[in-house]
Amino acid sequence: MRDLGVGFGYLLKGQRWVTRHGRRYGFGLLPGLITLVLYAAALVALALWGEDAVGWATPFADDWSSPWRGLFRGFLTAVLFALGLLLAVLTFTAVTLLVGQPFYESLSERVDADVSPDGTAPESGRPLWRELWISARDSLRVLVRAGLWGVLLFALGFLPFVGQTVVPVIGFFVTGFFLTEELAAVALQRRNVDLRARLALLRSRKTLVWGFGTPLGLAFLVPFVAVFLMPGAVAGATLLARDLLGEENAGDDSAAPGGRPDTEDATP
Structure with missing residues (x-):
């Protein structure tokens, strides 16, 4: 269980790193802000017109007597919005990483250089368009896996007692795992570690991954928090990826190579 604390420690170190590199944090x-606006608009639309969509999809309930028709459609509307919210949580990171690929790639490289003994960061050697394609393709494949878990957990949620206690806890750990995969992919993709190998790597240290991703997933449920935590989450996931691969870290992760303060990116 020690790995749980280590994983959480990487999350905190990542946030500390970006607070000491103000310009990179700002970029x-x-x-995250762009993605948040898009997701907020989608959720507002779902809240406003979700009931109409449910009514259109359930014409067989038109002749039901009151209050059963209202209760049935109200329940389905609530379920639809809950699924939309869950999908937003699961996909927010992937979409934000895709939108901000150049920003987060640069940030992750700088973290690697800061903690690498020789002050260098691994490079994939691929052009940006290729990186974007691989990132989008892998994110879709991860989303399918996460969606299957979501459907399974949703079905299990109807079980008495277990569905209201155990299933939500499992759901948070599942979310934390896939969230960590998306974030660590920024650093691991640069090292040419493909999706299958990344998933195997993360499964080999599940408690480490849960320690990092589960509290982050819980924090992401709070409106706007995800936007402000994303840069630090990418930085922390880079440190976690180095741990998974057994790469050596030199000195404090908040310092530039050689232990000197990073004056280029420090806040005034």
Whole structure:
């Protein structure tokens, strides 16, 4: 269980790193803000017209007597919005990383260089368009896996007692795992670690992954928090990826190579 604390420690170290590199933190906020606006608009639309959509999809309930028709459609509307919210939580990171690929790639490289003994960061050697394609393709594949888990957990949620206690806890751990995969992919993709190998790597240290991703997933449920935590989450996931691969860290992760303060990115 020690790995749980280590994983959480990487989450905190990542946030500390970005607070000491103010300019990179500021640029790292932009993709999250753009994605947040898009998701907020989608959820507002779902809240406003979700009931109409449910009514259109359930014409067989038109002749039901009151209050059963209202209760049935009200329940389905609530379920539809809950699924939309869950989908937003699961996909927010993937979409934000895709929108902000150049920002987060640069941030992750700088973290690697800061903690690498020789002050260098691994490079994939691929052009940006290729990186974007791989990121989008892998994110879709991860989303399918996460969606299957979501459907299973939703079905199990109807079980008495277990559905209201155990299933939500499992859901948070599942969310934390896939959230960590998306974030660590920024650093691991640069090292040419494909999706299958990434998933195997994360499964080999599940408690480490849960310690990082589960509290982050819980924090992401709070409106706007995800936007401000994303840059630090990418930084922390880079440190976690180095741990998974057994790469050596030199000195404090908040310092530049050689232990000197990073004056280029420090806040005034």
